[in-house]
Amino acid sequence: MDGEIDLEVFTIAIIQLHNAFQQLNDNCSDVKESLDSSYENLKELSDSLESIINEEEINATEVEPFFTYSVKMFPEYKTQLANLENLDDDLNESVINLIEVFDKLHKIADEYFKNRGVTV
Secondary structure, eight states, X not given: OTTOOOHHHHHHHHHHHHHHHHHHHTTOTTHHHHHHHHHHHHHHHHHHHHHHHTSSSOOHHHHHHHHHHHHXXXXXXXXXXXXXXXXXXXXXXXXXXXXXXXXXXXXXXXXHXXXXXXXX
C-alpha cells in the first residue's frame, strides 16, 4: 500500500457492515459471515493505517478526509452494534470484534489529529 489508504478495502468493509445490519433486520442466518468479513477488512485497514501515520511524510489530503469520517461515523457504528440485543454467543463475539476495531480506528484518527493540532 505504501502510504496510501486502501479505500477499496474500506468500502467493501462498510458495505459488508451495512449488509449485516440489513440481515439482522431480516433475521437472516448468515449475518455472522458479513460481520466477520467486515471485521477482517477493517482490521487490515487499521493495521495499514498504523504504519501510514508512522511514516515520515503523510499524504494529508488522503488521510484527513478518512480520519474525519472515522471520528464522526465510527462512534455511530459502534453505538448501533452495542445496541443489538438477543445475540447468540458467536454473533456477540463478532459484534465485540467489530466494536474493538472501530475503537482502534477511532483512536488512530484521534491521535493523528491531536499530533497535528487539529480539532474535528
